[in-house]
Amino acid sequence: MHKKKILEKDKQILFRNWQKSQLIKNKAVLQAFQSVNRELFVDPSYLDLSYSDQPLPIGSGQTISQPTTVALMLQILNISPEHRILEVGTGSGYNAALLSKLGELVVTIERHKELVKLARKNLLSAGLEKVKVVEGDGKLGYSSLAPFDRIIITAATEDVPKNLKDQLTVGGLLVAPIGPTHGCEMKKIVKVSLNDFQTSSHGLFSFVPLV
Numbered sequence: 082m083h084k085k086k087i088l089e090k091d092k093q094i095l096f097r098n099w100q101k102s103q104l105i106k107n108k109a110v111l112q113a114f115q116s117v118n119r120e121l122f123v124d125p126s127y128l129d130l131s132y133s134d135q136p137l138p139i140g141s142g143q144t145i146s147q148p149t150t151v152a153l154m155l156q157i158l159n160i161s162p163e164h165r166i167l168e169v170g171t172g173s174g175y176n177a178a179l180l181s182k183l184g185e186l187v188v189t190i191e192r193h194k195e196l197v198k199l200a201r202k203n204l205l206s207a208g209l210e211k212v213k214v215v216e217g218d219g220k221l222g223y224s225s226l227a228p229f230d231r232i233i234i235t236a237a238t239e240d241v242p243k244n245l246k247d248q249l250t251v252g253g254l255l256v257a258p259i260g261p262t263h264g265c266e267m268k269k270i271v272k273v274s275l276n277d278f279q280t281s282s283h284g285l286f287s288f289v290p291l292v
């Protein structure tokens with residue numbers, strides 16, 4: 082079978098598993114997954130594993146997250162089309178690509194120059210150059226385009242940086258894996274008023290660290 086056809090088949094298997102298990106129910110998230118090809122964001126040497134449900138190396142000691150983890154985080158984020166979104170930890174740009182299908186504006190920050198270049202190239206090949214990829218420390222957020230309705234941190238952190246909390250709209254929410262790299266807890270943090278946050282937990286995961 083042609084490689085492209087095999088990948089498409091693998092993609093549909095993953096999609097059906099999510100539907101069968103009812104793990105991913107959010108229609109917009111499922112649609113976003115269908116409309117972005119993960120193979121464009123995977124290192125060519127791992128092309129055949131594009132839809133195997135696992136993280137994969139992308140260089141600079143980092144990984145593209147496991148598809149199910151990405152989908153779960155997007156589902157918790159509950160994005161509306163008018164939302165302005167900040168992502169910390171661009172990596173391959175795959176999650177940013179999905180975010181751009183769900184919201185109005187996506188700013189994503191990456192500390193590794195090589196990954197910034199890679200993500201820009203990947204997003205271009207997916208026709209999603211409207212995503213703003215910024216090189217820098219994501220812990221500082223991105224004040225010139227703040228506030229954001231949704232913030233997602235795709236690396237494990239012991240606590241949520243204050244700047245990110247400050248750059249969230251009241252009523253907005255942030256999703257982040259909190260704790261050690263292995264066994265961090267997925268948390269949803271809702272900004273209920275200027276100084277009040279409500280936190281809920283959504284299972285244990287493994288992530289590369291936020292540094």
Ligand code: SAH
Nearest residue numbers: 145170172173175176191192219235291292
């Ligand atoms: N969202 C990515 C996966 C990211 S892995 C994807 O879809 O492929 C986490 C990323 O966070 C890594 O690329 C790492 O370099 C980056 N990172 C870690 N600490 C950071 C920081 N302080 N600021 C910006 N990026 C950071």
